[in-house]
Amino acid sequence: MKKKSLLERNYNFQPRINFPDYKSSILRAPSKEKISFPSTLSEVSGPVFTTDILGKNDNDLTLNFSKNNNSPLGHKILVYGTLKDQFLNPIEGALIEIWQANASGKYLHPNDTTPTPIDPNFAGCGRYISASDGYYEFLTIQPGPYPYPNRGIEWRPMHIHFSIFGKSFGQRLITQMYFEGDPLIKLCPMVNSIPDEKAINSLIGLLDTSKSSSHNILAYKFDIILRGANQTYFENKKEGL
Amino acid sequence: MENINKVYKETPFQTAGPFLHIGCMPNSVGIEGIYNSDIGTNPFPNKQSEDLIKITGSIFDGKGEALDDVLLETWQSDENGKYSDVFGFARFVPDKITKKFSLFTLKPGPVKNFDGKLQSPHILLSISSRGLNMSLNTRIYFDDDNLKNDPLISFIIENHNDESSLVAKKIDKKNYLFNVFLQGDAETIFLNL
Numbered sequence A: 001m002k003k004k005s006l007l008e009r010n011y012n013f014q015p016r017i018n019f020p021d022y023k024s025s026i027l028r029a030p031s032k033e034k035i036s037f038p039s040t041l042s043e044v045s046g047p048v049f050t051t052d053i054l055g056k057n058d059n060d061l062t063l064n065f066s067k068n069n070n071s072p073l074g075h076k077i078l079v080y081g082t083l084k085d086q087f088l089n090p091i092e093g094a095l096i097e098i099w100q101a102n103a104s105g106k107y108l109h110p111n112d113t114t115p116t117p118i119d120p121n122f123a124g125c126g127r128y129i130s131a132s133d134g135y136y137e138f139l140t141i142q143p144g145p146y147p148y149p150n151r152g153i154e155w156r157p158m159h160i161h162f163s164i165f166g167k168s169f170g171q172r173l174i175t176q177m178y179f180e181g182d183p184l185i186k187l188c189p190m191v192n193s194i195p196d197e198k199a200i201n202s203l204i205g206l207l208d209t210s211k212s213s214s215h216n217i218l219a220y221k222f223d224i225i226l227r228g229a230n231q232t233y234f235e236n237k238k239e240g241l
Numbered sequence B: 001m002e003n004i005n006k007v008y009k010e011t012p013f014q015t016a017g018p019f020l021h022i023g024c025m026p027n028s029v030g031i032e033g034i035y036n037s038d039i040g041t042n043p044f045p046n047k048q049s050e051d052l053i054k055i056t057g058s059i060f061d062g063k064g065e066a067l068d069d070v071l072l073e074t075w076q077s078d079e080n081g082k083y084s085d086v087f088g089f090a091r092f093v094p095d096k097i098t099k100k101f102s103l104f105t106l107k108p109g110p111v112k113n114f115d116g117k118l119q120s121p122h123i124l125l126s127i128s129s130r131g132l133n134m135s136l137n138t139r140i141y142f143d144d145d146n147l148k149n150d151p152l153i154s155f156i157i158e159n160h161n162d163e164s165s166l167v168a169k170k171i172d173k174k175n176y177l178f179n180v181f182l183q184g185d186a187e188t189i190f191l192n193l
């Protein structure tokens, strides 16, 4: 029987759960230490998503909510990259879901009270299932930065939220991509909840001028590494599986 | 089969923020017509509703307030303890008014672990929201099952922790109660997956 075990997480490379500079965490972050235990079949298995759930424009946010062929406001960007595990094996068939604000920094969400306009041609959601080489891409528009109440009013850097299902429930990742050169990145408490600067840099999408010129749009490259797993074979009793 | 390759660092988490429904359950916030339906609305569409149990509960913050802006995800086996590719995943949010979630699902069976030993029936629960820089993970067990021999429950008890926050309470034949406390004396046990 094959035994799979997820690699132990490196918490120095992860955000701190208790980070009072980010006010919303104060009443929500647990204080007790989490319990670690060896992976079981429950953590190393997970739902499998196939491309038949996808519609033709699911990864084109400039089209998937447009009315009468009107484009959303803002400039178009291509966000692309590859999804790999910690051994750099490409991950095929992972569900990648993204969401983001529109060009004026407003989410199409009933709870967003930012006093900026919604865009009738932009919903801000997209999804994709990674290709055999781990490749993914989204065509979208540049999200605006937006203010939110924290220590007074603070501004989120421009960002796109990512949710990713790899091959197992224990490999699940929810994160955000930032944009190279944005001066708001280093002021953001959510970003700074990550103590390691290299880890922060790994969340910044890099401007790719080679792709930008050929497509008439700005391109940003954002590679993602999901948690890896070791596989070992071991003896088990005759009655087996 | 040791893996001798270099191990690279996992991309770090960031909070899912308050608007995660746009990405994960757009139909639930009125963004309709892009995806046919939200993913995970029914973990076992192959089963009749009379075969399902209902687990209800709330997610409480440090002030004892029940939250409604969290995204909950569950993963579980079927009634025979088997995991499948297509069934067993659910996504849901607490009700805006009652602040309670309801999960209609199969009662999972005991899952055979790699070493052939049985784990007691359980459901993996992941919680993502504003204020959580990383998603939280825990497990839902059931108080009408024998939990004594479950490897995780025994490990928790051996380490002088109280396992009761992981155990759903039976209300009647079809209903269980499972509350999650993010902080305080009753803080739920969260797991490093």
Ligand SMILES: [Fe+3]
Pocket: A101, A156, A159, A161, B017
């Ligand atoms: Fe955001």
